[in-house]
Amino acid sequence: MNSILLALAFVASVFDLQAFLDTALQNGKTTIIVPPGRYCVVPHHGTHLTFRNLTNITVIADNVEMICTETRRAVAFDHCRNVTLRGLTIDYDPLPFTEARITALAPDKRWVEFEILDGYPEHQLVERVEIYNPATGELRRPDAGWVDKFEPLGNRRYRIAKHPGYRFRADHDLEQVGDILVTNHSYPNNAGGHAITSERCTNLRLVDITLYASPCFGFLEHQCHGTTYLRCKVDRRPPADDLVKRVFPRMRSLNADAFHSTGATKGPSLIRCTAKFQGDDCVNIHGTYHFVTACNSNRLRLVVQHRMTIETGDPVEFLPFTGPRPPDAVVLKIERDDTPMTEAELAFFRKVNLNPHVKELLLTGKVNFYTVTLDRAVSLPLGSQISAANRIGNGFLVEGCDFGYNRSRGILIKAGHGKILGNNITHGWMAGILVSPEYWWNESGTSSDLVIRANTIRGCHKTAIEVVAPGGDGKPLPCGAHHNIAITDNVITDSPSPNIRVTSTDGLVIRNNRVAPNSIVTEQCELR
Template sequence: MKLTSAFFHLCMLMACAIVAQARQLPDLKTILDPQKNNPVIEIPAGKYQLNNMVNGAYLFANLNNVEIRGNGASIICNSQELAFRFLNCTNIKISGFSIDYDPLCFTQGVIVAKDPGNTWFEVEIDPGYPIENVRNARVQFYDPNTRQLKRNSITTGEGHYSAFQHITGTRRFRLTKNNPWVAYEKVGDLVVLDVVSTKANPAAHAFQLEKCVNATVEDVTIYGSNSFSFFERDCRGTHYNRCKVGRGPVAPGMPARLRSGNADGIHSSLASIGPLVENCDIKHNGDDCIIVCGRSFPICRIDSATNSIYLLSREGNLVFYAGDTLQHVLFAGIKSGKAKVQAFEPYTPSVAERQAVMAMYPELLFQANYTRGARITLDTLPAMAIGDMIYNESHTGKGFVIRNNKVGYNRSRGILIKSSNGIVHDNEITGTAMNGILVGPEIHWMGGGFADHVEIRHNRLFECMFEKTNPGMPPGALSVFCANGPQIPSAGAFGQINVHHNTIQKSPYPGMVFTSVIGLQQSANNVAPYPCGSREHGKRFNTVFTVPVWEKNNTP
């Protein structure tokens, strides 16, 4: 229905009033600063502005046995960047508040025009939503009737478009495709796009723990983020309880929000002991809901005289410590020997070293960014070759527990595991465009962690794998899957995987997929038939689509 000019003007006035109100909120920094040395830090009930536009993220560093009580407070950030950073903290508890953004970290609207030749479409932004600093980094299509992600569609990014234009004097954006790809979008569909900070290189995520031990995060709600909502890196034993990532409130007259955070909900990376995530509600975010992972690195040089290996990396600040255990993985994707770190130092790989490895990994993402590296001296040097992989087994989140959570309504996976010695149980996973539960190292991401001793039980999966068919995507609503390029490794990528008493409904066959496992046990799982038309996710791996469970290269 077309808005009248009077109603449109009213919506704009209300939106401006909300922005003005946010600017008049009490400043949170003046509440927190005087309490820096207190064993209990109180945020009184109320609504506050966190002025991260001027001050950046609020930093809590080197806290020990401190409790931060939110008392139900609402915290509004005025820049689409990190809100809170916790660094080198031990035995802290953070509870009882919500984080939101004004301006939001995304905007949304409706497709009002589309080229019959399928080369462009135009989006009219909804009243009250931002039209400044809009980007096409993550463009998602929603059904106008359900207001959920559009079925049999895809999420697109900047690489899908040759042009992105704000039409002067309007609330419209035109997105011109780089080729006539199909997301089955049509006039009337809803679209979400990213909104970015005006600051150069704004810090990513909303809530970050780094090098923290035994942190408890309880009853914290995040309604938006420029990337991950909750992010932890190099932590130990974090406990998330009753946390939420969800679609936030709107002012009267504004259409309801379509998205929560722009990327992952809870992302645990490189933990020495994995997180306990329980009773959380993680939905409507722009990528995976819950992920536990490490990081893998291709080997570019070997020096047997000094027991040293040289690794390629696309990031700095790598997590390796003396005494850590490294897992060696053959290029074929099978785990091999282990070794201990004796020394670690940064290393800049040569062009020839980079080219040699990239030739072996043509599907590796972000290849141009693999300009850094590390030299690691080991206590012993397993037999290995250029192109094999290494990951830090001591920092993959081993010992994780993911239980009693409700996740979904997102464009990718509900729960993604790249770790070992953990359990995923009694979770409810609904409406994931990709796998509901995926256990896999994702070699093209160098995600790290080839799982061992993982139990998956009593989970309920409903309406997963609804994205448009992707022949290269891991198949299965519940999937334990490894592939290097088109090749599925023989048994040995995973070990001792036990999957039982899970139910899968309204998801395409095969509902469960298991590959490359030594010691696979599966029993008492229920996969309901669901004739959903053409869905051939994973076709490049010769997946069989007529059976509830598909296995390849496993041993008992």
């Protein structure tokens, strides 16, 4: 490892990419051309390359490759307007994941032993285990729950166990000796971040960007407006072009979602992009929910984790814990309320099915409380959720993209007034296209005026197209949670029945879809 880092430091000292860009900006350049080449970059304050408070700037980085020398954020855009970055390729050395071959299994597969392959790092292993079939290069099995600790056995060998409540399932626990195990890797210890982030940017354009690795998400935007991703690519690096000689090719591209948008006032446009072999969803577009602990006519008491995302004057939408979704309202006033949750409220949230981190924040008091006054009365039970309806990514476009070979969803949408057109989604392990709020993650919202047209979904392991709206109790909300959804001219092959599943929607159109399901039936078809 030391020899690798010394080599990178030498190359980085020849060309300081951040200094080159900063100098050009200080000299008043509005179009900056980066000389082609492979540049190893050392991060500053946790980020390898930063663009901050820029307007009307174009950076052309055709045939430029940036090698990140720590498993931290690659590129940050902060409060930029009308900025374009074109052509950049990003990779990491050491990688933010490692690969190993399974050498032994417990008789009931409750633990696995593995040996890290030559060419892959082992500085700090972090649990995000996936198991691949070495013959096909695809996932061998669906997700499994693993403990956080890797037990070192010496000579690059480790053991990891599944959760204490594990029970063998023949249809899930398909791993074999000789399979390839992939998990996250940090350098230095506990270093992490996303590859490319954008914070409160307007009309950002990312064109022909290639990501071969990331410690977490590939592209993450927060509270942006009208970002365009044109021909951006997330994929495994080909062995012939790899930075390091490895005895087995990379099985993973990056560690989590490829494209992730949260809180956008105008949703992103993804056009002819690629996302394959990453550790989570290809696309996720959403806003943020806050919990309702009390409802008194037009006054709601909210419990907020992290930061408040609703402002005075915002339209808001609701996800009831159970029952019909009320029509949207407008916020007239927001006031802090430091009264803690009652014991009855705490007891309620102890029983609710939530992401463990979300639940921990609620129950340990690491939250803030607000009283929100609306322009009209609503009726919401305890545990319902509320979101700013204008910060969920409405107006998005996903068109002509190539997605798949991942453990989770192809396209996950919690926004409206958008289009999903002409995409290819192949061999995903969950829904190919899922339109649904997620109470579990506090991710809003519901969808209106949505077009899902001319997509091709092949070999999906679960229902190919789903439009659903479960309440906090997990049961489908009544008709009217979603509005005006059109699912037309899609082609679905070799995926389980039902190929299309819809609940909780009025104004539904399903027309001219061609389906050829396989023989697996996972659940009852629902149109509600």
